[in-house]
Amino acid sequence: MNSIAVQSLETTVSEVLDGTPFIDIHTHLFAPGFGKIGLWGIDELLTYHYLEAELFRSSSIHPSKYWLLSQTQRADLVWKTLFVENPPVSEATRGVVAILQALGLDSNARSLAPVREYFQNQKLADHIPRVFKLAGISEAVMTNDPLDPEEAAIWSAGVDTGPFFRAALRLDRIINEWDAHWSVIAAQGYTVQQDCGGQTLSEIRRFLAAWVTRMQPVYMAVSLPDSFLFPVEDARTHLIRDAVLPTCREFNMPMALMIGVRRQVNPLLKNAGDAVGIADLRSLENLSREFPDNRFLVSVLSRENQHELCVYARKFFNLLPFGCWWFLNNPSLVAEITRMRVEMLGMSFIPQHSDARVLEQVIYKWRSSRRSIAPVLAKAYELLTVDGRAVTREDIQGDVSRLFRTNFQRFLENS
Numbered sequence: 181m182n183s184i185a186v187q188s189l190e191t192t193v194s195e196v197l198d199g200t201p202f203i204d205i206h207t208h209l210f211a212p213g214f215g216k217i218g219l220w221g222i223d224e225l226l227t228y229h230y231l232e233a234e235l236f237r238s239s240s241i242h243p244s245k246y247w248l249l250s251q252t253q254r255a256d257l258v259w260k261t262l263f264v265e266n267p268p269v270s271e272a273t274r275g276v277v278a279i280l281q282a283l284g285l286d287s288n289a290r291s292l293a294p295v296r297e298y299f300q301n302q303k304l305a306d307h308i309p310r311v312f313k314l315a316g317i318s319e320a321v322m323t324n325d326p327l328d329p330e331e332a333a334i335w336s337a338g339v340d341t342g343p344f345f346r347a348a349l350r351l352d353r354i355i356n357e358w359d360a361h362w363s364v365i366a367a368q369g370y371t372v373q374q375d376c377g378g379q380t381l382s383e384i385r386r387f388l389a390a391w392v393t394r395m396q397p398v399y400m401a402v403s404l405p406d407s408f409l410f411p412v413e414d415a416r417t418h419l420i421r422d423a424v425l426p427t428c429r430e431f432n433m434p435m436a437l438m439i440g441v442r443r444q445v446n447p448l449l450k451n452a453g454d455a456v457g458i459a460d461l462r463s464l465e466n467l468s469r470e471f472p473d474n475r476f477l478v479s480v481l482s483r484e485n486q487h488e489l490c491v492y493a494r495k496f497f498n499l500l501p502f503g504c505w506w507f508l509n510n511p512s513l514v515a516e517i518t519r520m521r522v523e524m525l526g527m528s529f530i531p532q533h534s535d536a537r538v539l540e541q542v543i544y545k546w547r548s549s550r551r552s553i554a555p556v557l558a559k560a561y562e563l564l565t566v567d568g569r570a571v572t573r574e575d576i577q578g579d580v581s582r583l584f585r586t587n588f589q590r591f592l593e594n595s
């Protein structure tokens with residue numbers, strides 16, 4: 181097999197990245213059977229909360245006035261402010277430009293009318309496979325909340341998730357907002373108490389088992405605040421230790437922990453009002469060590485926690501770092517974090533997920549990630565070549581498949 185010359189490494193890596201369909205392991209997208217809760221199209225793209233946060237920095241509109249507008253008016257305002265009056269250079273704004281280009285639409289136009297017309301003419305069943313192909317992904321994992329009344333009703337009616345989407349059982353309301361949600365579970369016929377006493381924990385296991393059967397999720401997931409501590413005397417510790425982790429073991433599925441979000445530091449901004457904080461990852465150390473029979477997919481939101489996460493992944497083999505989450509999904513940080521992970525973990529991690537909330541976002545998010553990651557991998561192969569070990573296209577293909585497909589698949593299967 182031919183080894184690759186140093187000057188050709190980046191081209192080869194890019195070709196392999198472009199030619200490998202990835203598994204998008206965390207999104208907020210939905211299969212078409214979920215109807216209106218699956219977001220797509222230009223008005224959803226422009227009112228993405230990443231863009232709304234940027235709108236308020238460049239427009240004088242007060243958030244309270246903005247929320248009174250119709251979605252079309254909001255999208256028009258975002259377009260005018262961030263795309264017509266200013267060059268859209270930020271990651272989130274440039275993303276919309278990249279989507280329009282990939283779909284053959286003009287991003288220089290002042291009016292959104294032709295773009296709206298294009299989306300009105302799309303049939304979702306054909307649009308999804310085309311978007312996935314443009315994004316270079318074969319499937320996407322959804323975020324499925326059993327306590328979302330709208331979503332729960334769709335699951336209970338027996339929705340078909342189809343070939344492109346897999347479920348993930350999201351537990352934020354149960355684990356993080358127990359006081360507000362225990363009674364909802366009680367009303368569904370489970371004998372649970374606010375203080376987690378009595379039969380609560382076995383009843384939550386019964387509740388989770390029913391949802392696992394219904395959703396067939398690939399993992400359970402929760403986002404956790406920067407202040408997350410485990411173990412401590414709180415409902416969260418009881419629920420994780422005595423309900424969620426035993427259920428994960430029973431069904432042989434990993435638990436995804438997304439640590440470091442500070443919810444609603446500015447509630448005026450709604451979905452855009454969350455921020456980031458540095459977490460104490462000793463809680464992750466405790467979980468990884470005390471539950472060797474559980475597997476944890478882990479993403480941390482603060483840049484400052486990234487190195488510690490790599491160190492913990494070297495200590496605990498039931499821990500799989502994934503993604504450059506949310507505020508980290510920028511070219512400079514994706515490059516920095518991926519480089520650190522390759523240096524410390526080889527190829528034993530999952531570099532990225534899209535976190536797309538609106539279908540077409542997978543196009544720009546994956547284009548951008550491939551572009552940021554290609555030079556990082558090429559540099560690692562260059563150093564290896566210079567130090568005496570030649571690299572072949574097959575080596576690169578094996579690594580890319582591992583990073584973006586089989587590390588995840590094997591972690592799910594525990595193989």
Ligand code: RAT
Nearest residue numbers: 208323403438451506535537
């Ligand atoms: O990235 C996002 O859109 C965030 O609002 C969150 O959804 C975050 O990714 C999460 O899953 O909690």
Ligand code: ZN
Nearest residue numbers: 206207208535
């Ligand atoms: Zn997310």
